[in-house]
Amino acid sequence: FAAVGCRDQTVKIVSLEPGAKVLQQKSSLALKARPHSVSLQFVGTEDLILMIGLDDGSSLRAMVDPITGAIAPSPTRRFLGARPVTVSRIPLESRSAMLLLSSRPWISRWDSASSKYIMAPLSYAPLDHGCAFKSESVPEGVVATAGKTLRIISVDTSAMETEDEAFNTNKVSLRYTPRQMTLLSTPDQSRRKVVVACVESDYNDYGEVEKKSMGFDPSGDKKDAKKDDGDAMDMDEDSDEEKEDKKEESKEDDEEDDEEAAARKTPIRGPLPPGPGHWGSCVRLLDPADSCRTLDCIEMNRNEAALCCCSVRFHTRGGESLLAVGTVTGMTLNPLKQSTSHVILYRVLNGDRLQLLHRTTIDDGPVLSLAHFQGRLVVGIGKTLRLYEMGKRQLLRKCELRGLPTYVKTIQTAGDRAYVGDMMRSLHLVRYEPNSNRLVLIASDPSPRPIVCQELLDWNTVAVGDKFGNICVLRLPRGADTSAVDLSGQRSLWDTSKTDTTAKLEVLCQYYVGEVVTSMTRSSLVAGGAESLIYVTVTGRIGALVPFTSREDVEFYTQLESHLRTDAPRPTGRDPQAYRSYYAPVMHVVDGDLCDVFNSLPHEEQSKIADRLDRTVGEVMKKLEDTRNALL
Numbered sequence: 001f002a003a004v005g006c007r008d009q010t011v012k013i014v015s016l017e018p019g020a021k022v023l024q025q026k027s028s029l030a031l032k033a034r035p036h037s038v039s040l041q042f043v044g045t046e047d048l049i050l051m052i053g054l055d056d057g058s059s060l061r062a063m064v065d066p067i068t069g070a071i072a073p074s075p076t077r078r079f080l081g082a083r084p085v086t087v088s089r090i091p092l093e094s095r096s097a098m099l100l101l102s103s104r105p106w107i108s109r110w111d112s113a114s115s116k117y118i119m120a121p122l123s124y125a126p127l128d129h130g131c132a133f134k135s136e137s138v139p140e141g142v143v144a145t146a147g148k149t150l151r152i153i154s155v156d157t158s159a160m161e162t163e164d165e166a167f168n169t170n171k172v173s174l175r176y177t178p179r180q181m182t183l184l185s186t187p188d189q190s191r192r193k194v195v196v197a198c199v200e201s202d203y204n205d206y207g208e209v210e211k212k213s214m215g216f217d218p219s220g221d222k223k224d225a226k227k228d229d230g231d232a233m234d235m236d237e238d239s240d241e242e243k244e245d246k247k248e249e250s251k252e253d254d255e256e257d258d259e260e261a262a263a264r265k266t267p268i269r270g271p272l273p274p275g276p277g278h279w280g281s282c283v284r285l286l287d288p289a290d291s292c293r294t295l296d297c298i299e300m301n302r303n304e305a306a307l308c309c310c311s312v313r314f315h316t317r318g319g320e321s322l323l324a325v326g327t328v329t330g331m332t333l334n335p336l337k338q339s340t341s342h343v344i345l346y347r348v349l350n351g352d353r354l355q356l357l358h359r360t361t362i363d364d365g366p367v368l369s370l371a372h373f374q375g376r377l378v379v380g381i382g383k384t385l386r387l388y389e390m391g392k393r394q395l396l397r398k399c400e401l402r403g404l405p406t407y408v409k410t411i412q413t414a415g416d417r418a419y420v421g422d423m424m425r426s427l428h429l430v431r432y433e434p435n436s437n438r439l440v441l442i443a444s445d446p447s448p449r450p451i452v453c454q455e456l457l458d459w460n461t462v463a464v465g466d467k468f469g470n471i472c473v474l475r476l477p478r479g480a481d482t483s484a485v486d487l488s489g490q491r492s493l494w495d496t497s498k499t500d501t502t503a504k505l506e507v508l509c510q511y512y513v514g515e516v517v518t519s520m521t522r523s524s525l526v527a528g529g530a531e532s533l534i535y536v537t538v539t540g541r542i543g544a545l546v547p548f549t550s551r552e553d554v555e556f557y558t559q560l561e562s563h564l565r566t567d568a569p570r571p572t573g574r575d576p577q578a579y580r581s582y583y584a585p586v587m588h589v590v591d592g593d594l595c596d597v598f599n600s601l602p603h604e605e606q607s608k609i610a611d612r613l614d615r616t617v618g619e620v621m622k623k624l625e626d627t628r629n630a631l632l
Contacts, residue, residue, distance in 0.1 A: 382407025
């Protein structure tokens, strides 16, 4: 057979059988966009795959009957990028695979272990054209063009058998534990350069300067002194036996050097401080465009810990992006107290160096969170939320909101609102009134959630993660913004009500992840794809909550989840619904891990569940794959 893409947004399968049936049309497929390239490929010995690249940046994969040439209905669609998709066949591990080129290159292959067709992005620069290449030195490769260059590359398949093959990672060695990071946009030679600022700190540890003064080298490098004999007069030539002995000795020395180098890669724990309140901390500047190379690293003062940072643009500085770092000095964890706190402002010079502008001393409590707010800086200081303006020698206090329950842990801003996460008492919504220059509390969450991270979903909706491994979505009720209550006491003359009239946030979704969620963000993993809530956990797991866009998807996954709760095997004997409701009942969230178990069930169990859903096994598996492709 041959696949032909037509300008009328169709793909036709024609016969190549010699005789009267040559170029006879066997089937056709209507598309939503014009096809850019097509390819037919056998997978194994029986299955025939039709891969179509469209002009709108998406790809379609459909099964073709190898006997009749009929195209299977409902092909699998996946968005790859903003450029038209080019498809070409390449060999990979002596098996057939496909190379798809769009805004970034992709590899599509058949995984025999999971019996699924897997598509993963290639960790390489964008390519314009590519095809298979083979030679004595490169048995399986790809010859491609990128701009004005011709490249011959080979695909490393060592990481393709793991679960995280869709992700590309770059490891950066840090001095301490990373606490928070932020993006900074700086001008660099008439162009905008984006750098990453990361604050690091460790409790019960000495700083870099103190360790070196004690004679401890954290890197563990040993520099051997070179012995240079300047007298070269009397030189005897070695015999062949002596040369061989020296070669063997040099080989042994090289092996010992390799062992020492491998041992130096293991981090060495330095000396332990005798008492509490000792910290080691630094501020690091990284270049994400150059494999996260360290541009600058500034060590903090003795026992000073940098715990938070943010990018701020003051109106008085002409909108220049500055780095604000919140630090504490001599802080102990139990009890939680400190000697003093600071807010430090840095300026990025030439896109690769930090310059100190000034330090502002704060004695009211620990600085645990910072955020940019309408050309100013809002700071969480203990139980106080304070707004600062930039001065010549230090930050200038403008207004504040006192009386928050425990400690301000997280802050996000949008418009005239600040979304404040408390360390023990969940979320609070605060509004800034510029006419009276004050901060007003407009709503709070009645449930005591120990907030670790939060992400703003829209103007009235916030997703939060707590210390117990729960993810909750909270929303401000309609009309609650008009009935704001002031805690500062300025309205006490006319507000004499003793009851708490603060509006309460509504819980939309609730889900138990199983481990502490350390950070979350609203983003899309594919350029031009739909946004999802991406979260990371304390053990390094990356997960996502994908919003449903139709009522049909909600009903399908709800029914599939209910059937799998009873039919899926339970290795620990635990009820899946009871596990996801460990601290609070699960609400409006479908367990994706449980739905993914459908692919690993025996065919008889899959048929039973599919019959209850009034679908075929292939339709259920395609639905699961489409949902996963929408994310990755």
